[in-house]
Amino acid sequence: MGVSIREILKDKYFKKYQVLAGETGLDREVQAVALFDAPDGYKWFKGKELVITTGYLLQDTKYFMDVLKFLHSHNSAGVGIKVDRYLKKIPEEVIQLCNEIGMPLIDIPFNEAWIDIINAVNSIAVNRFISKLIDVPETHGQVNPRYLQNKILYILSKLSNEINKPITIVQAKDNKTVTYPESYEVDQQINYHGDVEDLGFSYIREIICDKLNIIRIQAVDEDIIPWLMIPIRIRDFQVAKMIIWEEKESIDYFDLFAIRMTSTLLMEIYEQIYIFYNFEGRYYDDFIKGLISGELNSYSKIREFSQGIRRVRISLDNVYTVSVIKATQEGFNLHTYRDRIYNSVLSNLDIHKNIFGIISKVLMVVITDTKGAEADRKSIHKSLEKVLRELNECIRESDFIMGIGSEVNDVISVRRSYIEAIKALEVGQILYENVPVVAFEDLGPFGLLRLENIQKRDFGSNFDKIRPLMEDENGEGLLETLKVFLECESNYNIAAKKLFHHTNTIRYRISKIQQMCDIDLKDPVERLKTEITLRFLDLLE
Numbered sequence: 360m361g362v363s364i365r366e367i368l369k370d371k372y373f374k375k376y377q378v379l380a381g382e383t384g385l386d387r388e389v390q391a392v393a394l395f396d397a398p399d400g401y402k403w404f405k406g407k408e409l410v411i412t413t414g415y416l417l418q419d420t421k422y423f424m425d426v427l428k429f430l431h432s433h434n435s436a437g438v439g440i441k442v443d444r445y446l447k448k449i450p451e452e453v454i455q456l457c458n459e460i461g462m463p464l465i466d467i468p469f470n471e472a473w474i475d476i477i478n479a480v481n482s483i484a485v486n487r488f489i490s491k492l493i494d495v496p497e498t499h500g501q502v503n504p505r506y507l508q509n510k511i512l513y514i515l516s517k518l519s520n521e522i523n524k525p526i527t528i529v530q531a532k533d534n535k536t537v538t539y540p541e542s543y544e545v546d547q548q549i550n551y552h553g554d555v556e557d558l559g560f561s562y563i564r565e566i567i568c569d570k571l572n573i574i575r576i577q578a579v580d581e582d583i584i585p586w587l588m589i590p591i592r593i594r595d596f597q598v599a600k601m602i603i604w605e606e607k608e609s610i611d612y613f614d615l616f617a618i619r620m621t622s623t624l625l626m627e628i629y630e631q632i633y634i635f636y637n638f639e640g641r642y643y644d645d646f647i648k649g650l651i652s653g654e655l656n657s658y659s660k661i662r663e664f665s666q667g668i669r670r671v672r673i674s675l676d677n678v679y680t681v682s683v684i685k686a687t688q689e690g691f692n693l694h695t696y697r698d699r700i701y702n703s704v705l706s707n708l709d710i711h712k713n714i715f716g717i718i719s720k721v722l723m724v725v726i727t728d729t730k731g732a733e734a735d736r737k738s739i740h741k742s743l744e745k746v747l748r749e750l751n752e753c754i755r756e757s758d759f760i761m762g763i764g765s766e767v768n769d770v771i772s773v774r775r776s777y778i779e780a781i782k783a784l785e786v787g788q789i790l791y792e793n794v795p796v797v798a799f800e801d802l803g804p805f806g807l808l809r810l811e812n813i814q815k816r817d818f819g820s821n822f823d824k825i826r827p828l829m830e831d832e833n834g835e836g837l838l839e840t841l842k843v844f845l846e847c848e849s850n851y852n853i854a855a856k857k858l859f860h861h862t863n864t865i866r867y868r869i870s871k872i873q874q875m876c877d878i879d880l881k882d883p884v885e886r887l888k889t890e891i892t893l894r895f896l897d898l899l900e
Contacts, residue, residue: 361388361389361390361407361484361613361614362389362480362487363385363386363388364384364386364387364409364436364437364465365385367389367479368465370483373479375468376439376465376467376468377466378463378464378465378466379442379457379465379466380453380454380457380463380464381437381458381462381463382463383461384437384460384461384463385463387435387437387461387463388407388436389409389480389613390406390407390408390436390611390614391611392408392409392411392480392481393408393410394473395411395412396412396415396416397416401430402429404429404430404433404435405433406433406435407434407435407436407611409435409437409438409439409480410435410436410438410439411439411440411467411473411476412438412439412441414440414441414442414444414446417440417445418446420453423453427456427457427462428456428460430462431460431462436463437463437464438462438463438464438465439465439466440464440465440466441467441468441469441471442466444469481613485613485616485620488517488617507628507631507632510628511528511628512537514624514625514628515528515537515539515601515621516539516540517621518621521617522603522610522614522617523607524603524606524607525538525539525543525545525603525604525606526539526602526603526604527545527601527602528599528600528601528602529599529600529602530598530599531596531597531598531599531600545604546583549586560578560579560580560581561578562578562579563576563579564576565577567587567610567615568615571589571619571622571623572589572590573588573615574587575587575605584604585605586602586605587602587603587605587610588602589601589602589618589622591626591629593626593630596698596753599625599629601621601625603618643714643715643716645716646664646714647718647724648716648718649664650726650770650773650774651681651718651724651773651777652774653774656771657771658675658771661675661770674728675770676768676769676770677728677729677730677770678728678766679727679728679729679767679769679770679776680726680727680729680739680763680764680765680766680776681724681725681726681727681764681776681779682724682727682743682761682762682764682780683723683724683725683761683762683764683777683780683781683784684722684724684746684750684759684760684761685721685722685723685759685760685761685762686720686722686759687721687758687760688756688757688758691720691757692720693719693721693722694717694720697717699754700717700750700754708727709742712727713725724777724780725743727739727743729766740796740798743761743796744761744795746761747760747761747795747796758795760784760787760795760796761795762779762780762781762782762797762798762799763780763783763799764776764778764779764783764798764799765800779799780799782799782806783799784797786802786806787801789894790805804887804891805891805894824876824877824878824892825889825892827875827876828872828876831875836868837868837872838893840854840858840865840869840872841868841872841889842893843858844865845880845886845890845893849880849886851865851869
């Protein structure tokens, strides 16, 4: 974001400054203003400085010329001298040298304070970039996320052109990337989507700006371009990160000004996007409640309700799957954590294929459009499982479990998929220990059980067959034997080993159980019914 000597001198603040020599170098870039009044101070200039001095050290002409040659070799921008303070007149040899090498030599008015010069140059550089940033094309119509995303790309292009470096922005919600200029090819060795810890090579990490957490990554051995990484955060989570590729040279002082301003502006824009989706999400809460309750049971009712939503991301005739996420902690309230839930859900799901809503204090629903060849079941389940992992990681106050319903052929039938997802949640907790995600299809015949009975712990006559065992004084041992026997696929020898009993003991007990319960365990149907009953015995207790 440097400014040229020519641009600086055009500013009204510098109207009394005079160019004494080196006019051919007025387009040299200034990235900082540096004060020079120590004999060897010039040796630490890194380039692109506008050097200002009283001239006290430059009274020796040979020394003066040596300094100018050094500054030229290190690409310094120019030299400003208070000529009237010590020199009174610039030697002709110095004038000639400055003209030859194109090093601007500028006379600074006697009374000018150093701090005023520095502030004036900084203001010129910063204001120029600000004017470019605010010159964003106006929108015609409503401001929406698409407009805001285009605004992000516009600002990205302005920053890239200003600092003359390629820039990539990575969206956290879907890991999509945009690089400007588009022709720039990012090094495929770099895993810039993930965390810094996952780079796969040794590197040096340098903090450039602690407040905005701007860091530079420099590979130790590999021939990899260094880059700056700037996280874009709103509230308490990261929504994107900006990567600046230092392809030719490192960023300079004014470049960092531009990067910091851009980062702050991007935070504001992402905040607007967040507010839009959060506001829209409250519409989807009610919309989803209407679908699963059966209130929105016709196309006309759905169309009428959808008029209140600015961007309806759901089609009437597509194929859908419903997933229900439940917070297991007693007294938990999902509404309190909407910000963090928004981040966890949207960062792992395609927002064009999914809508979600909080329908109670402990239940959240995700409706997924599964139409299309690309929407295969495994990848959808994988994304949903990732959502659950993110929720459990970012919200420590409760554990979360998930049930997934079957596909339905239109939006009106979403209620059926929702009921299946709830059943997968409730029954899955009993059938599968420590399995946080259960699909309805995983339940098999257990999916035929009435959900109301499961929720009420009321199985009526379903347990009559094994009730004699439950009421017998030795029933606990007999029930354990029956469970293990069936788990061992009715193999007496294996069951005996598991229970540390003789095979004849197991045979005796199974015979007694069949007599007491009037069941024939050789009958496949009876055996299946007994296995199902035993599965739910713990729930009844």
